[in-house]
Amino acid sequence: MNSKRKLILASNSPRRQQLLKDAGFDFQVKASDVDESFPTDMPSLEVAKFLAEKKALALESIVTDEIIIAADTIVIIENQILGKPQDKDEAMRMLQKLSAREHIVATGVCLLSKNKKISFTDSTVVTFRSISEKEIDYYIEHYKPYDKAGAYGIQEWIGMIGIEKINGSYFNVVGLPIHKVYNELLNF
Template sequence: MLQDRLRDYRIILASGSPRRQQFFKELGLDFEIRLQPTEEVYPPSLKGNQISDYLAELKASAFDGTLAPNEILITSDTVVWHNDTSLAKPADSQEAFKMLKTLSGDWHEVITSICFATIDGKRTVHDTTRVKFKPLTNDEIQYYIDQYQPYDKAGAYGIQEWLGHTAIEQIQGSYTNVMGLPTHILYKTLTDMAG
């Protein structure tokens, strides 16, 4: 199993996300959490996976010079990309409503990048999932925002919550990617690194 192959390494997850931590546990990985606040600002010229790649690497850069030789640091970032625009985490109810209104009845992309950092350098991978929402009524959007307050989620929704159960008509790609971590890519990359 992967954990046996990684026994000489210490895995560090630089994320406060309960969902990402749960994925690591479900993959059978021993890991520790190490957090470093990062201002998530990126050049406005970036698009789609360029944004999530940049931010995942930026989060890893906050640990430069602090890693031990046997440590693998893992950072990630998720972007919701729609109509050539990145939908970040909404600041308030009004912004969340506006985002979900634009996603209503349309396709969008969820892109998650993962950066693996060691003392030897960084390696970044990403995955893209296409998601189609049914047309949403204003009442449905407001109910979801009031009940779930999705202000910590890119695109103002969590696929594992009420809106994911009632509004998503089609998914093309990885489900766990939409939850914030493409676990199949995480597993494969760590397997490659373990040698």
């Protein structure tokens, strides 16, 4: 589906790029480095949207007639936010924490043009079976999930063998609730 207006994806994520492409959108990629800090007293379910807005606003000055699409995905367990792991030890701790439990994956999205801004969050509940230390180690060694919130990709090996169920959008867990993005762009 081609939008009459040019789209700019404010993300280097290959997964977000693939989802937009698979949904039929033509777009350019222009990401900027944004400080991903947020107020410590912010409710965890609002953080992803806050960060998506930060990413969109960082590119606001280049917008003429385009629509910027910015997104951020976080993993929440017991009100604690799991971002991207810094190293193998942190990835191991995150996956051990997620093992045999359910957590929330929240993706915030911001659509921004010269005169309009729409922001929203989509949440999916994900349940992992008990994952052994050997399985976690294998996954980290072979998939290097350092660019993924919560240290895992649902579309990768650990998702295939470890996720028992999800309640919500699979694509949201991949990194972009494409069904909502599509509908919001139609209304934009």
